[in-house]
Amino acid sequence: MEAIEPAYGTATLLLIAAGAVALLLFLIMKVKLHAFVSLVLVSVITAVAVGFPLADIPGVLKFGFGDTIGSVALLVAFGVMLGRLLEVTGGAQVLADTLIGRFGEKRAPLALGVAALLFGLPIFFDAGLVVFLPIILTVARRFGGSLLLYALPAAGAFAAMHAMTPPHPGPVAAAEVLGGNIGVTMLVGVPIAVIAWYVGVLLVSRFLGARIHVPVPEVLFGEVRDGQGNSAAEREGDGEAALDRRPPSFGMVLLLLLVPLVLISFNTVLSTLVSADVLDEGQGWVAFLSLLGNTPIALLITVLIAIAILAMPRASSMSQVTKTLDGALGPICSIILITGAGGMFGGVLKFSGIGAALSDSLSDLGMPLMLQAFVIATLLRVAQGSATVALTTASGLLATSVADANLGDFQIALIVVAVAAGATVLSHVNDSGFWLVSRFFGMDEKTTLKTWTVMETTLGISAFLVALGLWAVV
Template structure:
């Protein structure tokens, strides 16, 4: 669906968008209206206010909702199934114990973040987060304190890799639009992303954990089970946590190698798709090659997670239960708690979609196209404003890079400078995640935080991550 011709000027559209966000926050935080209802209601009102024909409004609403739901629902469903199997069989505990044994309790947040950086290189933010969630919760539950101490380093690592490192689609698309070399963008983007994570996420996560206590949510992967599959209580729960023996019949948890293999399955499969897309974009691989198409299918996030769930059922699910029907009950128990998460995330995409189709991005881009400032500063500012206005980091990345393409071509920049511009655009598309971003709602619901806490923690951390990446890129730009 294409954006409509704006009925109003940029200032009016920005005022409508700001008013919509303010109304949404008021309904959720003050009136306490359910987030899903609030998002749909404000989306309808915003669509009317920006001037969409009334007959087109249902299609406008479905544009963002269906697009977000299509990408989120299946991967969240398969991801929590995999996570539930890891949690209930003791696999998550085994991995957590191994990480902590290697790094120690004090460095557990750092260990989770480093692991997320490695896993986040080929895996999209939302897919990586949902697969890693049971490990984060297991470590946080074991040591106590605020969940943020363990959750933010890992989530920030996935966000950094997703925004700044090819083969993720955003930086690849930006590199192509600016005429850059994808290999150089990777060589520049990965170390900057890692450095920005260390500077912009780790100290912030410690500060946030000290200021905001967030309990480990029990809804998704919270219960240690007794030998009959019932929630353990009191001493049984503590004993279960110490030994890592969750699941039925008191069977031993899976070996570390098995758990690591299960996590590597989606990592390797998804890397097929992302790496092949990068090679096709670079002209190294023929787009129509049969083997590339097949590996691309295996690497589709949904297919990769489906295969991972099946492998987990075979390796750790069925051997630790009495029947396949019991495995099905375990998988079914994982799906119930995520209904609200999926719907709220979809509604967040609906709100962002309404703003996107309103033409606010195009109007804002046109107004900012000649700011009379350095290209790299202009790249960051335009991308950040687009991100705040319509929510989608991908839209901000592609729109800002398209807008700057002409200026970059005229400037005759080298590959290294173009790579720094891509990082600056990605940094701008990272900052200030808020209520029009579907990822905001995913983090909020996965970590059991209300909207106010999410704004004060996740939004702040995303902003410090983006600013750190931009400042590093700016420093390198100045000295080259």
Template sequence: MEAIEPAYGTATLLLIAAGAVALLLFLIMKLKLHAFVSLVLVSVITALAVGFPVAQIPDVLMFGFADTLGSVALLVAFGVMLGRLLEVTGGAQVLADTLINRFGERRAPFALGVAALLFGFPIFFDAGLVVFLPIILTVARRFGGSLLVYALPAAGAFAAMHAITPPHPGPVAAADVLGGSIGVTMLVGIPIAVVAWYVGVMLVSRWLGARIHIPIPEVLFGEARDSSGRTPEQQGGANGNEAAPGHRPPSFGLVLLLLLFPLVLISFDTVIDTLVTAGTLEEGQGWAEFLGLLGSTPVALMITVLLAIALLARPRVSSMSEVTATLDDSLGPICSIILITGAGGMFGGVLELSGIGGALSDSLSDLGMSLIVQAFVIATLLRVAQGSATVALTTTSGLIAGAVADANLGDFQISLLVVAIAAGATVLSHVNDSGFWLVSRFFGMDEKTTLKTWTVMETTLGVSAFLVAGGLWLVV
């Protein structure tokens, strides 16, 4: 769908958006109304307030909901299945034990973050988080303390790589619109993303984890298990549908292979899209389209789940019916996560189609400030107003493209502008961002706590990236 012609001025639209966010927080945090119901209700009220024709409102609501649900539901379902198989067969414990033995307990959060930086290079934020979740939870269970200490370094690493570095679609699109080199943007973006992760995520997560205790959630993977996949009850002699006692846990190499496999497949799609955008690869070639199919996130995760069933579960579980029961058990708890995340996309979609982005863009097109500061400010305001980081990235790039062309900038300077735009599109993730709800539900945090942790960390990550890019801009 296309955005409507705004019925109100920019100031009025911003007030409506602010009022909608305030109403949503009031319903959830004060009245304790379920987040899914609250998000749908506020989406309807907002659609009426901004002036959508009543007959179009159902389609408007489905725009954001269906788009988000389509990308999240399959990803989360297959990701949780894979995570459950890793957990019940002892694979996650094997990986966690190896990680801890190599890096030590004190450096475990840092090791998780570094691993996520490497894994996050070709894989999208949400896919990486889903695949990595069992390892995060297993390490956190082993050492105790606040989940934030272990979860934020890894989640923040995926967020940093996804937002700032090619071959991810946001920075690739921004570099293309601004006429820059995708290769230079990658070479500049990766070190800035690493520095911004350490300052804005790693150090901040230590501070947040020491002050806010988040218990290890049981909703996704059930009770803690030992390396043979047994619950405490099973260790005491009870029987269940999980990995049978006595079976040896999988090897570290097998577990690592299963984690790397979807990343390799997904990288096919990501790299091919990047090559097509850069003009290196001609669009429409059959072999490239087939690799793109294998690399689409749902297909890649489905194939990995099938491999996990064959290589992990069947040698350690007595029958295929028990494997199916285990997978079925993993799906029930994620219904709420999927629906709430979809409803968050619905709310963001209403704001996107309301025309607030276009109205805000028109008023920000000539701010009379340094180009890199202008890029960051515009992206930040668009991100806060309508929630979508992708929209903020692409819209900001289009707005400043003319000024960038007139300034005759080199590839290095353009790459710094791409980082500044990505930084602005990262900060202040809140209730109109579907990613906010994904993190909130995966980590078992209520909305207030998510604002105090995830929103703060996303902001420090984005600001850190902008400060590094701004400092380099002054030097060159």
């Protein structure tokens, strides 16, 4: 879909966007209206307010919802299936014990973060989060305290790598638009992302975790009980309880987690090589490996392998494995619907022309190039929610100025980081990722704003300050 021609000026559109966010927070936090209902209602009101033709509004809502659901539903479904199999067979416990044994109990958050940084280089944020979720919850259950101490370092690591380092699509697109070198952008982006993660995520998570207690949610991998106190296994008679909890070896669990890592790497690396004109996407083997590396396909393959090597040796029949997987899918319906509705709200803001109007007004700010990159990306991020849209749009606005400045590849890489940093900060209710984190970690909206939004902001600011410091000395 294309954005409509704005019916109002930039100031009016931004006021509408701010009012929509305020109304949404009021409905959810004060009225206590269900988040899914609130998001759909505010999306409709916003679409009317910005001037969408009334006949087009249903299509706009469906597009934003369907586009988000299309990428999230399969990913979350296969991810929680894999997580449930790792949980009920003891695989998550084995991996957690091994990580803690190597790093030590006091360094458990560091262990999770370092593992997520390594896995996050080729894997997208949401895919990495769902694969790591059972490990995060297992470690948090073992040591107690606020879930934030363990969840934020891992989630923040995936967010940092996804936003700032090739071969992820956002920084790759930004480097291409600005005329930079993808290899140099990766060499610059990775160390900056790691430093920003340590300062803006790990240290901040310790501060937040000591002050805000978030209990470990049981809905995804715990025993879900009905009004009579019966668990799913007890209601079904021979469900999860029939699986033999003989812990698999660490090597088997690690191999299982490496499957999506390797498969998704095919897609991300090959896409980067195709973008750089090193490979032809029309070649059969390139297309085949890219298909295997498509995130839902990679997770489907991983789930099938997990059924074969984890579940079936511990079950007497496939029907028992199926009941275990059914138990994983039920509780995530709300997560998928709310995340999709968050994408609907973000889509309405995107297609309303708010981003385009804001871009036109920011095209000549008369400030230093690095600061301009950060500010433009930040404002676009806050206005319409999508980090990728903010990153690519801001890069397009800066392309002429960057070309006129005759910069080297290293300096362009720093500008890419500055744009990515601005596109990272202030994740809030118009960002579908905000709702994914909120529901996965069992946090209400107010707590998510006080934790995830704060952490994303400190991560982005830390990355920008590191890049700005390097810019000053080159």
